[in-house]
């Protein structure tokens with residue numbers, strides 16, 4: 001049965017699925033949207049589902065529903081812009097990651113609070129450009145409220161022998177996600193370097209997704225699903241896709257359980273404004289370009305994301 005291709009109500013909460021997570025089991029889609037943005041089309045159609053109370057939720061598959069997009073080629077600007085256009089102010093993004101710490105075992109979940117950007121500068125990573133310059137704050141790359149809510153409510157959700165949720169509270173220290181370029185995995189030397197920097201986990205997709213969400217004033221948190229020990233441990237074979245996919249398929253049920261729990265917890269908090277509004281208007285006063293230096297065509301693009309912020313003429 002084909003679904004409606006339009007949805008008139010604002011959607012506040014979105015999930016982004018990564019490797020191994022191409023839809024959300026507990027949600028029945030009520031619409032499937034193809035959104036065109038000034039930055040092109042998103043990775044996949046955006047499906048909209050509704051909770052029993054009629055609260056709409058968006059879902060987007062980061063690499064496409066058939067996983068045909070390389071991490072470098074994910075159209076993150078279109079993904080974030082399309083979600084923003086639907087009204088989204090809160091994103092929970094899932095990602096498969098390698099572990100850089102012995103105690104973070106494959107199949108454990110991790111809620112990072114810091115990021116080190118090891119992408120190579122060839123991913124478009126900002127909505128701003130020559131003719132309209134603005135700077136978002138990014139010292140805390142994730143939304144601290146979402147981070148705490150996930151830590152507090154998802155601890156007992158995970159099933160499986162000894163499967164753990166690692167949070168800043170359980171670790172009593174930062175949990176740092178290294179985002180590398182890929183698509184090849186790290187060398188052993190790189191993996192040991194990241195470990196020596198205090199890296200907890202590694203993936204290829206947090207940057208620029210998280211930066212763009214911040215520029216779009218959206219509260220964003222990534223939930224990482226550990227699938228392997230990367231390459232730092234000389235006594236083991238370095239990571240392969242087979243290992244990643246094997247652990248993910250064994251564990252994707254936990255991702256669905258976490259998402260289901262978060263829908264229940266976040267719905268009232270987003271409705272009341274407790275979650276999702278902390279970055280509202282943060283970009284309005286972050287522009288460096290004086291009015292005379294602003295490129296008119298860029299202002300039109302900005303208007304798509306921030307209607308009414310800056311005069312068009």
Ligand SMILES: CSC[C@H]1O[C@H](OP(=O)(O)O)[C@H](O)[C@@H]1O
Nearest residue numbers: 018019071095096203204205244
């Ligand atoms: C298939 S292993 C490498 C691949 O897995 C992760 O994807 P995602 O973050 O979308 O779950 C990692 O970032 C790489 O893109």
Ligand SMILES: Nc1ncnc2[nH]cnc12
Nearest residue numbers: 096097098202203204230
């Ligand atoms: N070891 C690893 N490095 C980068 N991305 C990953 N995704 C899953 N495992 C990974």
